[in-house]
Amino acid sequence: MTAAAPLAVLRDVEVDYGGRFGLGPFSLDIASGEIVALIGPSGCGKSTALRLLAGLEAPTRGAVTRAAGRGETSVVFQAPTLMPWAEAVDNVALPLELTGVPRGMARERAAAALAWVKLKGADQAKPAQLSGGMAMRVSLARALVTDPKLLLLDEPFAALDEITRRALADDIHRLWTATKPAVVFVTHNVEEAVFMASRVLVMTPGPGRLASEMAVDAPLPRPAGFRTSALFRETVEHVSAALAQAMAA
């Protein structure tokens, strides 16, 4: 059996904003079903890399190849980014309706997606009535409702407290098990990167390049007590060291 073609490829891409916040040259292959974490200091271009993968931005130089079609890529932003005037179910139904699914069916699937993220009964709530963690779950439901092949998460937990963070990390793994999308996860938290991903890419300060790459050799979703295991601690140490080295270089 030959390896499947990668789902998204960045080949020697460079993004030049005319300042210090740029990217590259940077290359990245995303295979279907894998979870990759991009970790690096603020301004290293990790969010830019994510926007390139989403097709929301074009590189200054280099090539981006995307196998996922319209509606097959989802993005979760740092903030919940919900429409404040719309109920949770309408927020979740939006991607379906924009891609032409009839309203009734879109709302039905949206209600089901809200149930996956354990928000059954919050369908009618407006974003202002939700807590930060709940709003982020709505955002996650909106990303998953289209059954994406590529799920891009841009520091989705940055604004949340530790307890909510951990619950959401487990949720993302649980949901990943169901449909196995490829996940790219941007973060500046080492423990989060190691917990979430099977592959951790460390980036240098802007313009960001690949500093090193580490595999996390443990089953997904993570077994109970994974955060206290020797493997987890060691990998976190490795990634931290690589990150420190990248910052110093």
Place this chain on the structure above:
Amino acid sequence: MSRLTAPILFIALLLAVWQITVKALHVPAYLLPAPSDIVLALSQNLGVLTASALTTLQMALWALIAASLTACAIAVLLALSPLAECSVRPVAVALQVTPIVAIAPLVNIWAGLDHPHRAVVGLAAVVAFFPIFSGALTGLKAADPDLERLFDLYGASRLQRLARLRLPSAVPYLLEGHKVAAGLAVIGAVVAEFVSGSGGSQGLAWRLLEAANRLQTAKMFAALLILGLIGVAAHAVFQAIEGLVLKRWRGR
């Protein structure tokens, strides 16, 4: 002392000082009438003043409706095309900085001397146009950039983006614009009526001019009082509408 009684007491104090001073110094009534004289003038002319007030209010309301429809329509068209926006903006600004008093004679000619109320509505609409227009333009561009990216991601059409993102995002700005415009429409109607200088429109401004020409100063104050009340009422009504709609818009 509560928030409500303090201003009432203050106003009562001002009126008392005014009344006593005017009576004690024997100030002539055509120069500064006492509050009691103003109340008397108000009660004597209540019928004609109320009728004029309703005329002014009606003209202001028509002006507000006309301004709202044209401002929103133009703003939406401009939002669909960035090129159109940079073409129209300088023209709009030029019109905005031209004093209404200066264009009034022109509008009078266009409306025809037989239809002074049309000129008044037109001029008041020009004044009320800008807060709504600039509110709409700002609001249509005020959507969360990440939400815009989300619409890009799912390949939304221009119309989908307008109907489902830009217009709903503009709601708070539109409400604010209409609130400001409501006050300006009343002011615009009064100024326009002054400038059109004809009794044909029979609004409050005409009553003011008429009373001034006859040195009926107490009646002028009575008309001013009503004008002030209209302004406050217009503001209060739109404030209430804004509160109600915003509460529904964001769900709390």
